[in-house]
Amino acid sequence: MSTDSRLYSVVFNKCPRCHQGNFFVSNSAFSKNFDKMHEHCPHCGENFMPEPGFYWASMFVSYAFYTIYTLLTFFIVVQWLQIDVNYYLIGLMPTLILLTPYFFRMARRTWLTLFIAPKPQHKTEMPTQG
Numbered sequence: 001m002s003t004d005s006r007l008y009s010v011v012f013n014k015c016p017r018c019h020q021g022n023f024f025v026s027n028s029a030f031s032k033n034f035d036k037m038h039e040h041c042p043h044c045g046e047n048f049m050p051e052p053g054f055y056w057a058s059m060f061v062s063y064a065f066y067t068i069y070t071l072l073t074f075f076i077v078v079q080w081l082q083i084d085v086n087y088y089l090i091g092l093m094p095t096l097i098l099l100t101p102y103f104f105r106m107a108r109r110t111w112l113t114l115f116i117a118p119k120p121q122h123k124t125e126m127p128t129q130g
């Protein structure tokens with residue numbers, strides 16, 4: 001995957017602007033502080049909190065991820081592998097719960113990436129306070 005693409009920053013927890021600094025503090029979606037974000041990019045200083053309540057709409061992105069996952073696994077498990085739909089539904093619930101932190105992080109990165117154009121060669125200094 002090209003490091004210049006928007007998908008790179010979404011998948012690999014990187015800043016949507018410079019693709020260097022981390023978006024979330026932790027690189028793992030399954031750590032204690034999976035939801036802790038940097039307020040600014042540690043590399044280029046891009047603001048990750050454009051306005052209060054900015055990430056409310058990422059819930060809809062998260063919903064889209066759940067829907068895509070559910071449809072995809074349904075067609076693989078029930079249609080292709082011919083496994084009973086009741087077993088599929090029993091297995092679906094725990095996987096959706098386990099994937100919640102992963103989809104949460106992916107949704108936030110996707111939502112911010114929609115509004116920030118990537119500039120991977122962007123080499124700016126951290127903004128100075130004052």
Ligand SMILES: [Zn+2]
Nearest residue numbers: 015018041044
């Ligand atoms: Zn950055």
